[in-house]
Amino acid sequence: MSEAVEPLPDDVDGEYALKLFAEMLRVRRFEEKCAEMYSAGKIRGFLHLYIGEEAVGSGVMQSVASEDAVVATYREHGHALLRGISMNAVMAEMYGKQEGCSRGRGGSMHLFDKATHFIGGNAIVGGGFPVAVGYALAAKMQNTGAVAWCIFGEGAMAEGEFHESLNLAALWQLPVVFCCENNYYAMGTALDRSESETHLVDKARSYKMDAEVVDGMDVLATEAAARRAAAHARSGNGPYFLEFQTYRFRAHSMFDAERYRSKEEVHEHELQGPLRIFAARLQATGVLDDDKRAVLEAEVASEIDAAVTFAEAGTLEPVSELRRFVYVEDRS
Amino acid sequence: MSEAVEPLPDDVDGEYALKLFAEMLRVRRFEEKCAEMYSAGKIRGFLHLYIGEEAVGSGVMQSVASEDAVVATYREHGHALLRGISMNAVMAEMYGKQEGCSRGRGGSMHLFDKATHFIGGNAIVGGGFPVAVGYALAAKMQNTGAVAWCIFGEGAMAEGEFHESLNLAALWQLPVVFCCENNYYAMGTALDRSESETHLVDKARSYKMDAEVVDGMDVLATEAAARRAAAHARSGNGPYFLEFQTYRFRAHSMFDAERYRSKEEVHEHELQGPLRIFAARLQATGVLDDDKRAVLEAEVASEIDAAVTFAEAGTLEPVSELRRFVYVEDRS
Amino acid sequence: MSTRVPAGIREITYREAAREGLHEALENDERVFLMGEDVGRYGGSYAVSLGFLEEFGPERIRDTPLSESAFVGAGIGAALGGMRPIVEIMTVNFSLLAADQIINTAASYLHMSGGQFNVPLVIRMATGGGLQLGAQHSHSLENLYAHVPGLKVLTPATVEDVRGMLATALADPNPVLIFEHILLYNRKGLLPETPGAVDIDRARVRREGTGVSLITYGGSLWKCMEAAERLEQEGIDAEILDLRSLRPLDDESIMATVAKTRRVVVVDEGWRSGSISAEITARIHEQAFYELDVPVERVCAAEVPIPYAKQLEDAALPQVADIVAAAKKVVSGNG
Amino acid sequence: MSTRVPAGIREITYREAAREGLHEALENDERVFLMGEDVGRYGGSYAVSLGFLEEFGPERIRDTPLSESAFVGAGIGAALGGMRPIVEIMTVNFSLLAADQIINTAASYLHMSGGQFNVPLVIRMATGGGLQLGAQHSHSLENLYAHVPGLKVLTPATVEDVRGMLATALADPNPVLIFEHILLYNRKGLLPETPGAVDIDRARVRREGTGVSLITYGGSLWKCMEAAERLEQEGIDAEILDLRSLRPLDDESIMATVAKTRRVVVVDEGWRSGSISAEITARIHEQAFYELDVPVERVCAAEVPIPYAKQLEDAALPQVADIVAAAKKVVSGNG
């Protein structure tokens, strides 16, 4: 990249910035390993990678409080890791092992975690909207101060459940932060072929909801926007909508030949990738250098190796357990 | 009403204005008879009256061309009559007679007519949106020049099918005219308790759809707005949204105790009722006088009497026919 | 009428009983709230929650916009968030708009999350025909949901059950659907002195008999009762089993009555093909094959969208005469 | 492989056959168009319509937004408007978002309008499990729709059927749902020299036998075929009936094979309770009561949301070994 790189703003703490970078790097390398393990046949089913979109999850999760809930999609590995689900548990889940965060029953698209209120991993596009609204309703009725973070792609906005849910959240002034990860494609369908109005915040505003557009490739921007949204929702001002403009560097899933976009288009976005850009800025600021980078890479690599080892060593849930967890048997 | 009544504008033809009035009167008296016949146990099931909203249907139907389709709701007697379904066939339908426009199988909520492309009478709130969009899609693909007129209440706008359908219509630039009959209540739920944004045209515009607010109590206003909408849709400019602000003078259905609004509120609106207002204007213009009015009333009364006689004399479809029309048996 | 009522026992309508159950639930548990279209200001489409808004306030008697998928899903989310929502869907036909949330989410989350997230949600909906409401308001789609693992499906037919099953459903950590037949709301019944939660694990014999078993649920129970009286006059002593729960089904009670009478009629207002009556028949075939001398008879709704015209609707729905005829057929043994 | 193929007959995958059927339909009738998520630029989620966009253009190969209810309903409206839409829903689980349009509208309009408005709509959707896609992508909800009067439900299991049933469905004036099992797309089969529309009124005997009848449909057909070979080695000669259509069901063919073998196993990937296998069992019980010496056996999916882990998914779905065991059980007569 020839153009001059701007250093970090003065008000940004270098260590904090480095932490954000390390988190993104961790997600990136994890996803790369997942792709590798999918090709190796260790991970099966559908696999949706977050590569290119790391700055969104990393920025958002900084504002997610312990009592908050996260309702995500099938492209949620990054969110799960960033939310604090151990890499071991996530990798083991994709291996279909009992040690996985969903006991191996969910797989890549259905990561769950009770401790962090990570309410899925939902593979029905739009299916998470009402759930997030309901969680926020419970939070409001019980005054827990919790916020529901609803993460979804721009394609989901065409679903009726988006419309019904945003209206409910705004009508009832519920603490939901709607995080649209606008990567401009829904599988092979470009945004302008799925929405008559591509200026997505206008949609949110049509429910009288506060909304802003955010550069989803700049982790400082996503982090700041999420903080504003959280403050808004937590202080009882109702829902907030964030459109994060980002891009998916990899195929939609491992079954996608990417006929709907050119290699050039992808490459151009990669040049503006969240890690690349931020790394350059950290270097320009003197917060990161090659040695530090090498250390970070090594740490991540060893954590990933450990996760793979953990997953490999995991147990296959005995078939005799198949019928468990269809119902909770004891009355609460 | 003490305040001065303004006469008709000069550019409005008196005879035409009188025709509009006569149509509204016809619907009003028909609905009153339906209420009477419901109490008499002749009409059963759910009955939703159009009383108070006649100016919308009367104005709109003036622009509906023979090739156009009308997709309505369960509150569709007026639209059916105004579209040209004979009063005999409509009344017979409510009597559940074979001579009814749906053979007595549909009843009040399910009036249908092939000849006029009256595609129901739909009792699923929001269910008609996609059907209207699809009809318009067929019209566009076949260049028939037909427009799909989608009639619905403001309460239906909260349904996901509204959102999905308006987006499709706008995205594909389909000839649909969305006619919202905003009577401010969905059963007992007032608009501001069902929508975070009560300025309904803003919702339509969030799909990049042309939209206007119309005084639904003024038949000249509704007629003119429908003409603009029809011209827009017919000339290939895509869908159009009309919000008709009107009011329901009677209960939602015959099972409604109307706890959600005051008698005073209803009375105030009645004073501004579409027939009352327009009659006064016609009189002020000298187009209508007591004798003419008496003649009109007499004509309508005799048509209604004839319809009741017709319905009474109608045949009950033999039970042996029950299983007909579940499938079309001959291959097309 | 109340003269006929034994001391301590109250005669009350199904509507009042449903209402008492709701009232009790709202009083006993702060986490419980009622959400749905027109449950508040309107008073409930079948007037079950009339007056509750004034008593419990708009937070707990929550009128919703017309958004079935969102408010059912919001019920799921609220349940996950620690509340005990009761979601009301006006009519089972409308529940199809929320089928995704009910089947893909509510029924799946516990298993999909490896046992972490159960959904203690109760959904009440009106079902059935008989009021000439036509093809979009009159169906009995119970089996659509009874087919789905993860859900429980209850069909209270008596005042005691409609009152008590709600409490039981609320105490259940799983999603529970309660179907209330529209023809029952105005029907009166006797409520025990101290009504309360009722078990939902067992079917109930509503009438002891030895000649033929009428296995049914919901609104059809009373048609069976009437049929039994007619049959008695013809010397046929019918036993009536009220299933009460369609998922799970109480095989034990079903097989017990089958073993007792060896003559079975299943009465189900759902469309015959692919209905719960087929499942019951299949289970009897599988588990009581050697007990039967004649095949099970099914009395179901005709396979047509329920029409408006009275004579057609009557012909489309199971009637007492149909039940009597089916019972005589199995008794006469010419299966 | 093609060496094994008789002259004139082509060996082709199920995907290619589905593709040929679509291609033919689009070529033969201007009114036909394909509409759904990613049918165009992406090439179809299972690559069935790959390349069609370039050939037929975006008007007739219509990519839709994620709006199942609207584009299915738009298919209904377009059908009413004179077109012959083929709507593709990626997976049956997603069809729940359009259940209202399919059941309350498409299935009801003809009857509700007194015979005036039929809906010549074809809806294709992928169904079934076996690819470790988890609980929101792997179900077999065929009976949800097979239960509904006004709909026709087809389950092509062979290359000839998936190719030919589309033409037949398009010629049908009623709404027709076609379920394509995800495990079949890559499976090869033999296509007759001049393939074309096939009847959808009759089930087909895919294997003649006298010892036991395996009644099945869709993806399970091939598991039954494999089971039949294993059974043959154990001296059991299985007959296999491929239902092909779940609504209507071909009672005549079912009873014919029952009468022939008097030993029946129904294999159905749907959840056991309330499944189409229950309806088939009930009909056999009702219509062939005196022909059977042992009760019908059902091999169905376990009643759990289909899990991701391979060993659990395998255990949840009907397997060849389960079919073999069930067949031996009914043959050995200890029903």
Ligand SMILES: Cc1ncc(C[n+]2csc(CCOP(=O)(O)OP(=O)(O)O)c2C)c(N)n1
């Ligand atoms: C209701 C539903 N319809 C269709 C699908 C198939 N599908 C899975 S992801 C996807 C695209 C979603 O795009 P978007 O919401 O933008 O999220 P992204 O994948 O881009 O992150 C589709 C069509 C689904 N899973 N659920």
Ligand SMILES: Cc1ncc(C[n+]2csc(CCOP(=O)(O)OP(=O)(O)O)c2C)c(N)n1
């Ligand atoms: C999907 C669905 N949900 C609920 C109902 C019950 N219902 C019938 S009419 C109605 C109110 C509709 O209000 P609106 O759309 O404003 O039309 P209006 O009756 O005022 O003309 C409701 C809730 C229904 N018929 N369909």
Ligand SMILES: [Mg+2]
């Ligand atoms: Mg996207």
Ligand SMILES: [Mg+2]
């Ligand atoms: Mg209204």
